[in-house]
Amino acid sequence: MEILVCARRVPDSSENEIQLNRAGNDIEREDLVYSINEPDNYAVEEALQIVAKAGGSVTVATVGTDEDEEILRREMAMGANRGVLLSDEAFSESDGRGIATVLKAFAQKNHYDLILTGVQAEDGGAQVGGMLAAMLDYPFASLVNSIEVLEGNKLKIGREIEGGSKELSEIDLPCVLSIQTGINEPRYVGMRGIRQVASLEIPTYGASDLGIDKGSVGAAGAKVKRDDYFIPAAGKGAAMLQGSTEEIAGKLIELMKAKGGLQ
Amino acid sequence: MTARIFAYVVHKSGVADDSALEMIAAARKIDPAASPTAVVSGWGPEVESVCESLRASYGEVWKIAKEKLAYPNAELVRSALVTVLPQGSIVLLPHNHFGIDLAPGLSIRLNAAFVSDVVGIDGAEGPWLKVVRQEFGGQVSAHVRCDISTGAVISVRPGAFKPGEGAPVAGLVVDRSADVGELSARRRYLETIVPEAGDVDISKEPVLVSIGRGIQEQDNVAIAQELAEAMGAVVSCSRPVVDAKWLPKSRQVGSSGQTVKPKVYLACGISGSFQHLAGLKGSPFIVAINKNPKAPIFQVADVGIVTDMLEFLPELTSRIRAMKQVSV
Numbered sequence: 001m002e003i004l005v006c007a008r009r010v011p012d013s014s015e016n017e018i019q020l021n022r023a024g025n026d027i028e029r030e031d032l033v034y035s036i037n038e039p040d041n042y043a044v045e046e047a048l049q050i051v052a053k054a055g056g057s058v059t060v061a062t063v064g065t066d067e068d069e070e071i072l073r074r075e076m077a078m079g080a081n082r083g084v085l086l087s088d089e090a091f092s093e094s095d096g097r098g099i100a101t102v103l104k105a106f107a108q109k110n111h112y113d114l115i116l117t118g119v120q121a122e123d124g125g126a127q128v129g130g131m132l133a134a135m136l137d138y139p140f141a142s143l144v145n146s147i148e149v150l151e152g153n154k155l156k157i158g159r160e161i162e163g164g165s166k167e168l169s170e171i172d173l174p175c176v177l178s179i180q181t182g183i184n185e186p187r188y189v190g191m192r193g194i195r196q197v198a199s200l201e202i203p204t205y206g207a208s209d210l211g212i213d214k215g216s217v218g219a220a221g222a223k224v225k226r227d228d229y230f231i232p233a234a235g236k237g238a239a240m241l242q243g244s245t246e247e248i249a250g251k252l253i254e255l256m257k258a259k260g261g262l263q
Numbered sequence: 264m265t266a267r268i269f270a271y272v273v274h275k276s277g278v279a280d281d282s283a284l285e286m287i288a289a290a291r292k293i294d295p296a297a298s299p300t301a302v303v304s305g306w307g308p309e310v311e312s313v314c315e316s317l318r319a320s321y322g323e324v325w326k327i328a329k330e331k332l333a334y335p336n337a338e339l340v341r342s343a344l345v346t347v348l349p350q351g352s353i354v355l356l357p358h359n360h361f362g363i364d365l366a367p368g369l370s371i372r373l374n375a376a377f378v379s380d381v382v383g384i385d386g387a388e389g390p391w392l393k394v395v396r397q398e399f400g401g402q403v404s405a406h407v408r409c410d411i412s413t414g415a416v417i418s419v420r421p422g423a424f425k426p427g428e429g430a431p432v433a434g435l436v437v438d439r440s441a442d443v444g445e446l447s448a449r450r451r452y453l454e455t456i457v458p459e460a461g462d463v464d465i466s467k468e469p470v471l472v473s474i475g476r477g478i479q480e481q482d483n484v485a486i487a488q489e490l491a492e493a494m495g496a497v498v499s500c501s502r503p504v505v506d507a508k509w510l511p512k513s514r515q516v517g518s519s520g521q522t523v524k525p526k527v528y529l530a531c532g533i534s535g536s537f538q539h540l541a542g543l544k545g546s547p548f549i550v551a552i553n554k555n556p557k558a559p560i561f562q563v564a565d566v567g568i569v570t571d572m573l574e575f576l577p578e579l580t581s582r583i584r585a586m587k588q589v590s591v
Binding site for chain 2: 226
């Protein structure tokens with residue numbers, strides 16, 4: 001099975017305090033820790049596990065700049081057969097539809113039986129997978145938390161729905177699935193693995209290589225634009241306990257006693 | 264004047280989702296004069312009762328009753344909507360597991376702009392609709408503009424828009440079923456697997472010590488278990504802990520886990536994503552313990568402590584143990 005995984009490099013919000021820059025028009029990107037978007041990493045692991053059983057190969061693609069190569073190498077160190085950078089001045093400031101347009105053009109130049117994305121990016125809208133599927137006229141499922149390859153060119157998939165329930169469906173190939181975290185346990189990537197793929201070439205394709213009309217992507221094609229970031233007016237906010245650890249623990253115990261938190 | 268606004272209403276067991284009324288509030292933020300139209304798809308008595316109930320709040324309810332729509336399959340619902348919706352419509356739907364499945368592809372088929380998980384709407388200005396989203400786990404918000412000149416699909420965060428006290432209307436149910444042709448899907452629903460019950464039912468516990476990503480490794484789960492034991496509480500968790508397989512799914516609080524209603528909720532190393540908070544009902548007394556002072560959990564907590572939970576919890580445990588020994 002030929003599998004394409006669409007991945008992104010994002011600031012990791014669990015590792016960073018996200019703050020506004022001085023102009024207030026963006027987040028402060030100095031000193032941010034970037035990594036592969038977490039659900040995308042699960043998607044790559046899932047692709048590797050499918051290929052280990054069913055054969056085929058895994059390609060990881062990202063729409064971005066040279067800086068984003070690092071996540072492609074990381075996923076190649078995990079076992080992906082190739083990484084591909086889709087990069088062009090014209091792609092910058094794309095909205096979700098613009099990103100999906102670029103990925104569609106790349107997917108159509110090759111043949112993939114299965115296309116995986118992460119369910120959502122840190123700064124994204126859980127949208128590119130579903131848009132890509134509609135553009136390619138492939139079936140789609142979101143929030144996928146299990147995949148089983150069936151006979152007859154189809155998959156049995158589970159989706160995470162409310163209350164911890166799982167919705168099972170059959171889906172025809174080729175299809176696009178957005179992968180939820182927890183579907184598998186992504187393998188560890190050590191420095192040694194990264195070094196081994198450090199010199200591998202990562203092909204880069206731009207708008208003209210992919211036959212993309214520059215007006216349909218980037219800022220020119222965007223129907224959705226972010227004006228600025230802001231910190232929302234705080235709600236009532238928590239009463240912050242201050243002092244030494246002993247003092248804080250003492251105050252907290254009194255509060256919890258009063259609220260019935262100590263049985 | 265903006266385009267005609269539709270609200271796709273999801274329902275279960277013949278009852279409309281809470282988002283049905285929230286979407287009316289959202290529509291009025293787009294256009295204060297808006298009279299949005301509800302669209303309901305389904306089959307049998309269930310779809311009939313949902314349409315009937317919506318007549319009290321929507322001036323017009325479009326019914327699409329088809330046997331193939333008995334189970335909500337996003338691919339089939341999309342085909343039906345693309346057939347009946349006029350060009351340039353604004354379509355609202357909830358940002359839940361069904362909206363996430365349906366909305367992005369629908370926007371492509373309608374050639375409409377798409378904004379997901381909207382938490383605020385600042386109104387229209389020329390071709391632009393101005394909305395508010397949250398990014399980076401809710402740590403920052405963004406003003407986003409969306410070109411609605413060819414229509415828009417907007418998924419709204421459940422609970423973000425408060426239903427207004429609209430006067431009851433006697434809405435009209437319009438049957439659009441005949442306008443929808445033969446439906447066929449390349450994804451076929453099989454069954455729903457309900458999770459196995461865990462060793463404890465966290466939904467019934469009055470005091471929860473809940474852990475998140477801040478627990479860092481599996482061995483540290485014991486720190487929370489010891490505190491819970493000392494308090495007479497039970498350990499629950501947020502999604503990353505289940506993803507890492509450190510606790511079973513039955514311990515997860517959130518929209519994709521359990522809904523809990525404790526008296527006291529200790530959120531330890533939990534950032535407080537809206538999916539997590541959606542599982543927390545009944546206005547508990549929330550204590551947030553987190554290293555990151557920007558964590559959204561501090562916005563909803565009653566009491567906050569900025570500290571490393573891994574150092575703080577053992578201290579708290581030993582003090583509670585000492586206190587209990589004295590009182591015995």
